[in-house]
Structures are given as C-alpha cells and as structure tokens.
Amino acid sequence: MPVIRFDNVTKVYPLPAGDVVALAGIDLDIEEGEFILVMGPSGSGKSTLLNIMGSLDVPTSGEVTIAGKQISRMTDDELTLMRRDHIGFVFQQFNLIPLLSVVENVEYPLILRGRKSGSRERAEEVLRSVGITETHFTHKPGELSGGQQQRAAIARALVNSPDFLLCDEPTGNLDTKTGTAIMDLIAQMNREEGKTVVTVTHDPRMTAYADRTIQLVDGRVV
Amino acid sequence: MTFFDLARRNVSRHWLRSTLAVIGIVIGVIAIASMGILGNSIGLMFEEMVTDVGDTIVVYPASGSGTMAFTERQVSDITRAAGSNRVIPFASTFDTVTVGETKSGAMIYAIPAGDIPFLLDKEAGTYPRDTGAGCMIGSKLAENSKTTGLKLGARIKIGSDTLRVTGVLTERGMGFDINPDYAIVVPYRWYSNHYDKDEYDQVIVKVRNINDLDAVREAIEEKMNRREDVVNVMDTKAILESIFEAADSITVFLMGIGAISLIVAGVSILNVMMMSVTERIREIGVLRSIGTRRNEVMRMFIYEALILGIVGALIGGVLSFCTGYLMTAVLVGSPDYLYNIKSILYIVFGMAFGIVTSAASGLYPAWKAAHLNPIQALRHE
Ligand SMILES: Nc1ncnc2c1ncn2[C@@H]1O[C@H](COP(=O)(O)OP(=O)(O)OP(=O)(O)O)[C@@H](O)[C@H]1O
Numbered sequence: 001m002p003v004i005r006f007d008n009v010t011k012v013y014p015l016p017a018g019d020v021v022a023l024a025g026i027d028l029d030i031e032e033g034e035f036i037l038v039m040g041p042s043g044s045g046k047s048t049l050l051n052i053m054g055s056l057d058v059p060t061s062g063e064v065t066i067a068g069k070q071i072s073r074m075t076d077d078e079l080t081l082m083r084r085d086h087i088g089f090v091f092q093q094f095n096l097i098p099l100l101s102v103v104e105n106v107e108y109p110l111i112l113r114g115r116k117s118g119s120r121e122r123a124e125e126v127l128r129s130v131g132i133t134e135t136h137f138t139h140k141p142g143e144l145s146g147g148q149q150q151r152a153a154i155a156r157a158l159v160n161s162p163d164f165l166l167c168d169e170p171t172g173n174l175d176t177k178t179g180t181a182i183m184d185l186i187a188q189m190n191r192e193e194g195k196t197v198v199t200v201t202h203d204p205r206m207t208a209y210a211d212r213t214i215q216l217v218d219g220r221v222v
Numbered sequence: 223m224t225f226f227d228l229a230r231r232n233v234s235r236h237w238l239r240s241t242l243a244v245i246g247i248v249i250g251v252i253a254i255a256s257m258g259i260l261g262n263s264i265g266l267m268f269e270e271m272v273t274d275v276g277d278t279i280v281v282y283p284a285s286g287s288g289t290m291a292f293t294e295r296q297v298s299d300i301t302r303a304a305g306s307n308r309v310i311p312f313a314s315t316f317d318t319v320t321v322g323e324t325k326s327g328a329m330i331y332a333i334p335a336g337d338i339p340f341l342l343d344k345e346a347g348t349y350p351r352d353t354g355a356g357c358m359i360g361s362k363l364a365e366n367s368k369t370t371g372l373k374l375g376a377r378i379k380i381g382s383d384t385l386r387v388t389g390v391l392t393e394r395g396m397g398f399d400i401n402p403d404y405a406i407v408v409p410y411r412w413y414s415n416h417y418d419k420d421e422y423d424q425v426i427v428k429v430r431n432i433n434d435l436d437a438v439r440e441a442i443e444e445k446m447n448r449r450e451d452v453v454n455v456m457d458t459k460a461i462l463e464s465i466f467e468a469a470d471s472i473t474v475f476l477m478g479i480g481a482i483s484l485i486v487a488g489v490s491i492l493n494v495m496m497m498s499v500t501e502r503i504r505e506i507g508v509l510r511s512i513g514t515r516r517n518e519v520m521r522m523f524i525y526e527a528l529i530l531g532i533v534g535a536l537i538g539g540v541l542s543f544c545t546g547y548l549m550t551a552v553l554v555g556s557p558d559y560l561y562n563i564k565s566i567l568y569i570v571f572g573m574a575f576g577i578v579t580s581a582a583s584g585l586y587p588a589w590k591a592a593h594l595n596p597i598q599a600l601r602h603e
C-alpha cells in the first residue's frame with residue numbers, strides 16, 4: 001500500500017483569460033521510505049503537485065489517497081488535521097513564524113496537537129538533531145542565517161513525526177554549500193528515520209540523493 | 223504558548239498602533255459611562271429636590287378669572303369635591319421678623335393648626351395650637367440663624383405681635399406646594415387676626431390613594447369651574463413624571479453621544495485588525511499549512527481584538543470613575559451621586575459596551591483571516 005497514490009489527477013485554475021491546466025492527468029504511487037525528487041521547468045506544476053500531496057489543495061478531478069484516506073471527501077478541518085498529523089512541510093522561504101522564538105516555532109505543531117507536558121523538551125531534542133545549537137533556541141527566526149532557519153523549519157516539519165516530508169525547493173534560497181548541507185540533512189532523515197521524502201528542486205546534482213526522479217512538463221509526468 | 227499568547231505578542235509587537243486603538247476604546251468607555259453618570263445624577267438631583275411622592279394636588283386661582291384668593295366657601299366647595307381626602311388651605315406672605323435685635327425678612331406660611339401635622343413633619347418641639355401664639359420654623363432657617371438666636375423656644379416679633387417658636391420642621395426640599403425650609407409656619411387663625419384677612423391663596427389636597435388622583439382632580443375642576451375657570455388644578459404626579467422623563471431622555475441623549483464615540487473606536491479597531499490580517503497573510507498561510515484549523519486562526523484574531531477591548535475597557539472604567547467623580551462634584555455639586563448603584567452600573571455598562579464593540583469589530587477581520595486560501599496566502603508577498 002503506497003503512502004501517497006495519485007489516480008488520474010488534474011488541477012485546473014479557471015482564469016478570465018482561459019483555464020490554466022496545472023496538472024493534466026497524473027498517476028503516481030509513492031511507497032513508504034522512498035526519497036522522490038520532482039523536477040521540471042518553471043510553471044510545469046511541481047508546486048501544485050506538492051500542495052495536493054500535502055492536502056493543502058484538492059484536485060479538480062481524479063483521486064488522491066494519502067495515508068489510506070481519500071482527500072476528495074474531506075472537509076477543510078479534516079484536511080487541516082491531515083496536514084497537522086501526517087505531513088511535514090518545508091518551504092523555499094523557510095516560513096518560520098516571526099512572533100515566535102526558534103524553539104517555540106518547533107513546539108507549535110505539538111501544541112496544536114494538544115500536547116502540553118514535555119513539548120519543550122521534544123522541540124529541543126528535534127532542534128539538536130537537525131544541528132541547531134542550544135544558544136540559538138530562544139532567538140527569533142530573523143536573527144538566524146538562512147541555513148539555520150531552514151534547519152529549524154525542517155525540525156518543525158519533523159516534530160510531530162509525520163508520515164512524510166514535502167519540501168518545495170528547500171535549497172532555493174541558499175548558497176550551494178549550505179544547500180548541500182540541508183540536502184544531506186533531509187537525506188539523513190530519510191535514511192536513518194525512514195521518512196518518506198518528496199522534494200521539488202531545480203538542481204540536477206540532487207538526483208544523487210533520490211531513489212527516483214519524477215520529471216514534470218506542462219502538468220504531465222514524462 | 224497558546225493562541226492567546228500569539229495574539230498578545232502581536233498586540234505588543236505593534237504597540238503604537240495598539241495603544242492608539244486602546245485610547246479610542248478608553249475614550250468611548252469614558253464617554254458612555256460619564257454621560258450615563260451625569261444623566262443619572264441629574265435625575266437623582268431632581269428626585270432629591272422634589273420630596274413629594276406625587277400624591278398631591280395643588281388648587282390655585284385661575285389667572286385672569288378675577289379670583290385672586292379663595293374664600294372659606296370656596297374652600298369648603300373644594301373639600302366637598304375632594305371627598306374623604308384631606309384638604310389643606312393655606313395663605314402665605316412675606317414680612318419683617320424681629321428676633322432679639324435682629325430684623326430680617328422671612329416667608330410666612332399660614333396653615334390651619336390642625337392640618338400642619340398632615341403636611342409637614344417636625345424635627346423638634348411641638349406643633350402650634352390654633353389658639354396660642356406659637357409658630358414653627360423651617361430646618362434651613364433654624365440652621366442659618368444660630369447667631370441671631372432664632373431657635374426652638376425663642377420669641378420672635380412680627381409687627382407688634384410676639385410668637386414663640388414651638389417646633390422646628392424637618393427638611394423638606396423643594397416642593398410644588400410650599401417650600402417651608404427657609405420659612406416660618408404660623409396657625410392660620412393667628413394670621414387671620416394679625417393681618418385681618420380671611421382668604422386663602424391656595425389649597426393642597428392630599429390624595430390618599432394615588433389611583434384616585436385623576437378622579438379627584440376632575441371632581442374639583444367640575445365643581446369649581448362650572449360657569450368659568452375659577453381654579454387651576456395642578457397635580458404633582460404629572461409634573462414629576464415629565465421631569466423624570468426629561469431626565470431620562472437627557473441620559474439617553476448623553477449616552478448616545480458616548481455610544482457614537484465608541485462606535486468610532488470600534489471602527490479604529492476594525493482598521494487595526496484589518497491591517498493585522500493584511501500584513502500577516504503569509505503568516506496565516508504558514509499557520510494553516512502546518513495544521514492550524516480555521517476556528518483556531520479565527521480565535522487568535524478575536525483574542526487580539528478582545529485584548530485591545532479589555533485593556534481599553536479596564537483603563538476606561540478606572541478613568542470613568544475619576545471623570546464621574548469630577549463631573550458630579552463640579553457640575554452637580556455632590557460626588558455622592560457617583561456611589562449610587564445606577565451610576566456604577568453605567569461604568570460597567572460602558573466597559574461591557576467597549577468590550578463587545580471590540581469583539582464585534584474583530585469578527586470580520588478574524589473571519590477573513592480564517593477563510594483565506596492557504597496556498598494563495600503562502601504565495602502572498
Ligand atoms: N492560484 C493559482 N491561480 C492560477 N493559476 C495558478 C495558481 N497556482 C498555480 N497556477 C498556475 O499553474 C501552473 C503551475 O504552477 P506551479 O506553481 O505548480 O509551477 P511550478 O512548477 O512550481 O513552477 P516554479 O518552478 O516556478 O515554482 C502555472 O502555469 C501557474 O501559473
């Protein structure tokens with residue numbers, strides 16, 4: 001049983017100038033523990049694909065099954081809980097909450113789940129495992145370097161022990177050296193913790209990390 | 223760290239903006255509460271000034287009717303029309319009164335001795351008798367005359383006659399019939415002998431059952447004004463009612479002004495909250511994407527509005543109390559009115575209105591935040 005299954009999935013954005021077909025009939029199975037790379041030119045539908053995998057968006061037609069559940073029948077709250085409990089997101093722009101300190105950012109998903117005691121310890125443990133030093137825990141995200149922010153974002157994505165990690169160009173805003181370190185970290189999570197990982201990237205060197213690479217062109221797998 | 227915490231942090235992150243919004247609420251609460259207190263105090267002041275409980279009918283000669291005063295006959299006609307209710311005729315005059323060496327002018331009310339206890343309460347001494355040369359003095363007059371020796375047991379001279387003060391009246395406040403606080407009350411018979419008069423200026427009817435008031439009033443009018451208008455009848459209930467109505471509408475009007483200022487404050491909160499939502503669209507997208515539900519986002523923003531509202535209401539409540547104190551002390555002359563339960567309630571009401579306005583103003587922005595599309599919010603720059 002694959003963790004994520006796409007069955008003839010299309011996504012159409014109706015615009016006044018005409019419909020934009022972002023995904024045109026995608027069939028896809030992702031097995032547990034796989035490291036998948038999604039590549040393709042700009043506008044080919046990579047982010048759209050990832051958003052639907054992450055139950056942030058719903059397909060126009062076709063069926064998506066995530067962790068055994070069909071998302072087309074889900075309410076907004078059910079989709080949100082799916083994201084909270086089963087999915088970890090990592091974005092190109094890090095997207096940490098500026099109001100919260102680094103450790104609070106990582107703690108937040110735990111609190112959303114209603115976990116009270118031990119949440120701070122758990123957040124600190126995950127932060128340490130992604131390589132953030134203790135002295136940075138109480139800093140605000142803006143006071144950290146890009147690489148450190150992305151590490152904290154990965155810690156936030158992992159803290160609820162999700163079924164899989166979705167990364168949309170996680171190294172896009174980082175220099176080559178830092179980007180490589182982040183990819184090493186993601187690969188390590190895949191190898192050592194057995195996390196399923198789907199990563200969108202433009203960098204062809206990243207294929208070395210992946211079990212499989214999906215090429216998208218104009219909303220189709222090629 | 224909770225949603226409340228996040229809301230609190232956002233409020234303090236933009237402290238200048240938040241302070242301005244809070245000031246708006248503070249002004250609104252003060253306006254409502256102090257206007258309410260002012261109106262209430264005016265009402266209380268009226269109530270205190272007017273001691274009659276509204277059971278009194280005053281009959282006086284109709285102007286332009288040729289009748290200047292009532293004869294014994296007319297008084298007994300009125301008595302008959304009034305049925306079993308007590309009818310108290312009286313006359314009044316102004317005269318020079320000598321106490322020891324001091325001469326001064328005073329209001330003099332002449333009332334049949336037997337009726338005085340039914341109209342006026344005494345503080346000390348006894349009521350005068352019809353046959354003796356006794357009189358009573360008003361409480362304020364007694365208070366103000368300590369140096370001249372006008373007190374219980376003193377002798378006063380009016381013209382060539384001497385009267386002994388047999389009693390002091392209880393303070394009565396302003397009335398529609400007579401105002402004896404600064405006056406001397408003498409038995410009618412003494413007045414009649416001394417001034418050689420046998421007419422009465424006005425007649426007071428004390429109606430025992432307040433429900434009979436209109437009937438008694440009509441009976442008197444019918445009896446006396448048969449051919450032409452001889453008497454005018456005034457009943458204090460109607461006057462009191464119209465005064466209290468006026469006081470109430472003053473309160474409502476004043477509070478309306480307060481409410482408008484609170485609504486303005488509400489708009490400023492709405493504005494602050496809309497700014498807060500707009501500049502955090504991306505953040506809301508992030509919160510939603512990592513699993514924050516709509517109602518949780520909504521709660522976060524409503525908390526934010528509530529924090530502004532509650533802080534504003536608390537500061538406003540305290541300042542209202544101070545403003546209320548100043549206003550009642552300066553405008554109405556007695557801060558005691560502030561400690562009235564109704565005045566305090568106006569402060570509570572003002573605070574509640576402030577909080578409700580803030581929460582209501584936060585509702586739409588919060589709803590808007592909660593219903594943003596997470597993907598579009600994430601793409602927002
Ligand atoms: N909210 C939207 N409304 C309208 N059209 C959209 C929307 N989101 C995406 N699209 C369109 O769908 C297509 C795919 O977009 P998508 O963001 O998935 O591309 P991408 O492969 O991630 O590109 P990039 O590499 O530049 O990030 C594009 O043509 C885009 O214009």
Ligand SMILES: [Mg+2]
Nearest residue numbers: 046047048168
């Ligand atoms: Mg993209």
